[in-house]
Amino acid sequence: MGTPWISIKEMIGHLGEEVVIKGWMYNKRSSGKIHFLQIRDGSGFVQAVMVKNEVSEEAFDEAKKLWMETSLEVTGTVRADDRSASGVELSVSSIKVVHNPTDEYPIGKKDHGVDFLLDNRHLWLRSQRQRAIMTVRERIIWSWREFFHNKDFMLVDSPIITGAIGEGASGLFELDYFDQKAYLAQTGQLYAEAAAAAYGKVYCFGPTFRAEKSKTRRHLTEFWMLEPEVAFYDHKDNMDLQEELVRYTVEQVLEHCPKELALLERDLDPLKSVTEGPFYHINYRDAVVKLNELGSSIAFGDDLGAEDETVLTQQYDRPIFVECYPKGAKAFYMKENPDDVETVLCADLLAPEGYGEIIGGSQREDDLGKLVSRMEADGLDMDSYQWYLDLRRYGTFVHSGFGIGLERTVAWICGLHHIREVIPWPRTIYRLNP
Ligand SMILES: NC(=O)C[C@H]([NH3+])C(=O)NS(=O)(=O)OC[C@H]1O[C@@H](n2cnc3c(N)ncnc32)[C@H](O)[C@@H]1O
Ligand SMILES: [Mg+2]
Numbered sequence: 047m048g049t050p051w052i053s054i055k056e057m058i059g060h061l062g063e064e065v066v067i068k069g070w071m072y073n074k075r076s077s078g079k080i081h082f083l084q085i086r087d088g089s090g091f092v093q094a095v096m097v098k099n100e101v102s103e104e105a106f107d108e109a110k111k112l113w114m115e116t117s118l119e120v121t122g123t124v125r126a127d128d129r130s131a132s133g134v135e136l137s138v139s140s141i142k143v144v145h146n147p148t149d150e151y152p153i154g155k156k157d158h159g160v161d162f163l164l165d166n167r168h169l170w171l172r173s174q175r176q177r178a179i180m181t182v183r184e185r186i187i188w189s190w191r192e193f194f195h196n197k198d199f200m201l202v203d204s205p206i207i208t209g210a211i212g213e214g215a216s217g218l219f220e221l222d223y224f225d226q227k228a229y230l231a232q233t234g235q236l237y238a239e240a241a242a243a244a245y246g247k248v249y250c251f252g253p254t255f256r257a258e259k260s261k262t263r264r265h266l267t268e269f270w271m272l273e274p275e276v277a278f279y280d281h282k283d284n285m286d287l288q289e290e291l292v293r294y295t296v297e298q299v300l301e302h303c304p305k306e307l308a309l310l311e312r313d314l315d316p317l318k319s320v321t322e323g324p325f326y327h328i329n330y331r332d333a334v335v336k337l338n339e340l341g342s343s344i345a346f347g348d349d350l351g352a353e354d355e356t357v358l359t360q361q362y363d364r365p366i367f368v369e370c371y372p373k374g375a376k377a378f379y380m381k382e383n384p385d386d387v388e389t390v391l392c393a394d395l396l397a398p399e400g401y402g403e404i405i406g407g408s409q410r411e412d413d414l415g416k417l418v419s420r421m422e423a424d425g426l427d428m429d430s431y432q433w434y435l436d437l438r439r440y441g442t443f444v445h446s447g448f449g450i451g452l453e454r455t456v457a458w459i460c461g462l463h464h465i466r467e468v469i470p471w472p473r474t475i476y477r478l479n480p
Contacts, residue, residue, distance in 0.1 A: 049064050049065060049066050049121055050063075050065055050066065051065070051066040051067075051068060051119075052065045052066070052067070053067075053087055053088075053089035053090070054067060054069070054085070054086070054087050054089050054090035054091065054092045054132060055089035055090045055132075056089075057092060057124050057132065057134045057136070058132065058133050058134055060124045061124050061125070061126055061134070062123065062124065062125075063123065063124055064121065064122065064123050064139065065121070065122070065123075065124060065136075066119055066120070066121050067085060067087055067092070067094070067119070067120045067122075067136060068087060068118075068119045068144075069085050069086050069087030069088065069117070069118070069120075070085070070086055070087070070115050070116065070117050070118070070172070071083050071084065071085055071112050071113075071114065071115065071116045071118060072084050072085070072086050072091070072114060072115065072172065072173075073114065074109075074112060074114075076109075076110065078098075079097065079098045079099070080095065080096065080097050080098065081095070081096040081106070081109045081110075081138075082094075082095055083095075083096065083109065083112070083120070083138070085118075085120060085136070086172070086174075086177075090131075090132055091131070091132065091174060092130070092132050092134060092135065092136055093127070093130060093135050093136070094120050094122060094135070094136040094138050095135060095136065095137055095138060096109055096138040096141070097137075097138075100137070100138075100139070101138065101139065101140065105140055105141060108141065108143065109141060111146065112141075112143070112146065113146055113147050113150070113151065114147075114150075114151040114154070115147055115151045115169075115172070116143060116144075116145065116146045116147065117143075117144040117145045118141055118142060118143050118144055119141070119142040119144065120136060120138055120140075120141050120142075121138070121139050121140045121141070121142075122136040122137050122138040122139050122140075123136070123137045123139070124136060125137055131305055131309075151169075152166055152169065153166055153169050153170060153173070160464075160466075164466065164472065164477060165479075165480075166480075167470075167471060167472070167480050168480045171470065174309060175309065175310065176467075178303075178305075178306035178307075178309045178310055178460075179306075179310070179456070179460055179462070179467060179468055180470065181303060181306045182299055182303050182306050182307070182310075182456060182459060182460055183452070183456045183468055183469075185298060185299055185302050185303050186295055186298070186299065186452065186455060186456055186459070187452065189294060189295055189298040189299075190251070190272050190291070190295070190450075191251075193291055193294050193295075194247075194249050194274065197247065198247060199247040199248060199249050199274060200241070200245045200246075200247065200248050200249075201248070201249060201250070201251070202237075202238065202241035202244075202245065202248045202249070202250060203234070203250045203251070203252055204231060204234030204235075204236075204237035204238060204250040204252070204273075205231060205234075205237065206230065206231050206252065206253065207221070207223065207228050207229075207230065207231070208228065208229055208230075208231050209226070209227075209228055209229070209430050210229075210236055210430050210431060210434065211229065211232065211426065211427075211430075212231065212232040212233035212234075212235055212236055212377075213232040213233050213256075213377055216258070217232060217256045217257050217258045218230075218232065218257055219255050219257045219267075230254075230255035231252075231254050231255060232254060232255060232256055233254055233271070233273065233449060234250035234252065234254065234271070234273050235273055235275065235379070235447060235449065236379075236434050237250065238250050238273050238274075238275035238447060239275055239410060239434070239437055239445060239447070240433075240434075240437055241275065242275040242276060242277045242445050242447070243277060243437055243441065243443060243445075246276070246277045247274070247275075247276050247277070248274070248275050248276075249272060249273060249274040249275070250272075250273050251270070251271070251272040251273070252270065252271075253268050253269070253270055254268075254269060254270070254271045254449075255267060255268050256269075259475060261474070261475060262352055263457075263463055263464040263465060264352060264401075264402060264403075264454060264457075264465055265465070265474070266453060266465055266466070266469065266472060266473055266474060267473045267474060267475065268469075268473040269451055269452065269453050269454075269465075269469070270451075270452035270453065270469070271449045271450065271451055271452065272449070272450050272452065273447060273448065273449045273450075274287065274447055274448060275445060275446075275447035276445060276446060276447060277443055277444075277445050278443060278444050278445065279409075279444070279445060279446040279447075280391075280409055280444055280446060281369075281381075281391040281392075281393070281408070281409040281446060283446060284393070284407050284408070284409060284446035284447065284448060285327075285367055285369075285393055285395075285407070287448075288367075288393075288395055288405050288407060288448055288450070289324070289325045289365075289395075291450065292320070292325075292365060292395065292404075292405075292450075292455075293320060293321055295455065295459070296317050296320045296321055296459060297321050299317075299459050300314065300317060300318070300321070306460075307460070310460050310461060310462070311461075312459075312460060312461040313461065316363065316398060316399055317459065319363045319364055319398075320364050320365065320398075323364060324364075325364050325365045325366060325367060325395070326362050326364060326365070326366040326367065327366070327367045327369060327393075328358075328366060328367070328368055328369070329368075329369050329370055330368055330369060330370050330371045330372065330389065331346065331370075331386075331389075333350070333358060333368050334346055334348075336358065336361070337350075337354050337357060337358060340357050340358075340361075341357075342354050342357060346372060347372050347374055347375065348375065349371065349375040349376075350368065350394070350403075352402060355396050355400075355402030355403060356400040356402060358396060359396045359397065359398050359399065359400055359401065359402060360398075360399075360400055362398055363398060364398060365395050365396060365397055365398060365404075366395070366396050366398070367393040367394070367395055367396075368393060368394050368396060369392070369393045370383050370386060370389040370390065370391065370392065370393075371389060371390060371392055371394075372388055372389055372390075373388060373389060373390050376390050376392055376408070377408075378411075378417070378420045378421050378424045378426065379408070379410050379411055379417070380392045380408040380409070380410070380411060381408065381409040381410060381411045381412065382411065382416060390408060391408060391409040392406070392407065392408035392409070393405075393407055393408070394406050394407075395407075395448075395450075397454070397455075397458040399458070399461075401454065401457065401458040402454075403451075403454070404450060404451055404454045404455050404458060405448050405449065405450045405451070406448065406449055407446065407447060407448025407449065408446065408447075408448070409444070409445070409446040410445050410446060410447070412438060412442045412443060412444055412445065413438070413442070414435060414438035414439060414442065417435065417438060418435065452469075453465045453468050453469050456468040
């Protein structure tokens with residue numbers, strides 16, 4: 047049996063053994079007598095050391111010609127190396143070059159600027175930093191699925207193409223659907239509400255789309271959102287579930303991604319603080335007073351802008367629920383607040399450190415008459431919502447739910463400034479490729 051092909055991630059379990067690593071060379075340092083080849087294979091990164099008098103002269107000379115991102119197969123012996131992140135090193139006995147690029151790899155050591163990197167996103171993804179971010183993203187996705195599966199939520203995915211508007215008429219991507227008008231889904235919520243009447247505790251998780259002309263570090267035109275919906279949950283139950291989810295998410299990333307957070311130079315204290323105490327709550331009216339004291343010109347009726355959220359979150363060391371926004375600032379489906387009828391039973395959860403909104407949620411209007419009045423006042427096309435109103439005609443029920451944005455959550459937990467770096471293929475107003 048030949049020399050075993052293993053992944054870099056598995057090398058730690060093969061100390062002293064001869065193995066084959068298949069991957070790419072992403073960097074190289076050489077002296078007259080030794081090559082330090084930095085190799086990656088998708089599972090991780092490792093240094094492969096080629097010593098002149100341990101290999102043939104031909105092999106040592108061949109290694110001089112290796113280019114960045116040469117694909118290759120490296121055979122060698124696994125050695126322990128506590129200086130390296132992987133804990134191991136490879137002492138090279140031979141190299142088989144698969145493909146030596148003829149052109150110089152476009153992403154080099156210099157600072158290219160983000161637009162160049164995004165234009166080369168198909169290559170930029172290969173970097174250590176991007177792999178760290180994608181590892182955290184995957185861990186968060188996995189922890190969400192695990193969290194809801196363990197709580198007996200049923201995954202009931204909603205359609206991506208729909209005839210219904212979910213979050214209001216602005217921000218819709220319209221498409222010709224044979225002889226009808228259709229939209230890319232802004233939210234899966236309305237469908238999750240129907241599923242909640244069928245299965246009780248449900249969630250949907252997929253890409254959602256907003257044709258907003260918001261050129262900010264928090265907005266994409268395509269983003270991933272997880273949307274739980276629970277029959278007989280009220281506003282408080284809803285916030286409790288959100289707090290439990292966010293705390294669990296941070297705990298999971300701290301436990302499973304320490305190396306990635308270290309590579310991203312993430313200050314862990316603010317994340318640890320999230321796991322050490324209850325989240326804060328502030329009523330919208332009190333938030334307006336507080337923001338005015340902090341210099342904001344916000345008035346009752348306004349939604350909190352990005353700057354307001356930044357200023358507000360900098361007053362707290364853990365996430366904060368801003369509750370009961372004015373009716374006019376929020377979507378038609380939110381339940382009127384019986385204690386303050388100018389407002390609705392909703393909450394945005396703002397992440398600390400200036401990151402702002404990561405969750406929007408609410409208790410839903412279960413009174414058919416009030417819901418119809420609100421939808422008509424918002425000018426919605428009632429014909430395309432009759433199925434949604436049936437949920438109030440046939441066994442209306444108290445229910446609540448929320449949407450947590452994956453990219454905003456990943457950006458916050460990784461401590462990254464812009465959301466475009468946390469999705470493999472970011473879509474913004476001006477970016478449609480690659
Ligand atoms: N099932 C529900 O109750 C969800 C509800 N229908 C909804 O879509 N709420 S939301 O518009 O606040 O969006 C929810 C979250 O979705 C994220 N979001 C919302 N819009 C964006 C954009 N444009 N880019 C990135 N992330 C975005 C952000 O974290 C928001 O807090
Ligand atoms: Mg929102």
